[in-house]
Amino acid sequence: MRKVAILIDGGYFLKRLPTVFKQADPADPESVAFALRRLIASHLKSHNRIEKLPHERALLYRSFFYDAKPYLGKEHRPVSGTAIDYARTAEATFRLALHEKLRRMSHMAVRLGEVRRERGWILREAVQKKLLKGQITVADLTDDDFTPGLRQKAVDMRIGTDIASLTLKRQVDTIILVAGDSDFVPASKLARREGVKVVLDPLWRNVAPELFEHIDGLRSGFPKPGTAAANQPENHEDVE
16 A cells, blocks of 8 residues: 655745645644645645556645744843733733644654744844934834744754654655755655655745755645635646
8 A cells, every 4th residue: 555644844835834734723722733644645646646556546645834832031122121921922822722633633643842042132123224214213123123043943943853764664655845945955865766755845935946856746635826726725727
């Protein structure tokens, strides 16, 4: 029996969700989980249709959702000095609830990196330009002009490790990767050398031409935004 693994870059998926699946509420864990189930089912249906296996259907080995644990530290805002507890923010509450929801999904593995505080507060680029041009002064700065120096760690590494493990242990025949950058290329090369097909779903964003030599197909699990089919979430389209 042929098996498929679907690897989803969670941060990228959440950014693209409002564009590719307007029926979903990207701030509601239940709605996001529903969208993920639609995406997974669509990819399996599309894969079996395209492969046209004569005597068998490819089955889902497992889906993997990669994200980072939310930052839960406490800080003080740079200008006002007021305290902020990141554990109580809407983003942290949403991420924790989503991870717990996905852990309960059948054939779903949640792989989490972490978010670390690497720097202090960072002045936004647009504000920096105004400051340097003399359009504003330091006295004009507010808390909203700064972003926290947080950085996501170990998510891409986990994607690469799982691709290598799935390949070398011969656990799947095809890997469908839902992602939007080229960090997967080294692991993709390994998988393809070992005979595993790698299909990329960039969720309808353009990819660099040089990436095509490192994948076996480009396919979307959601209909193209702006088309009539996009209002029917049970449908899917292949990327042309």
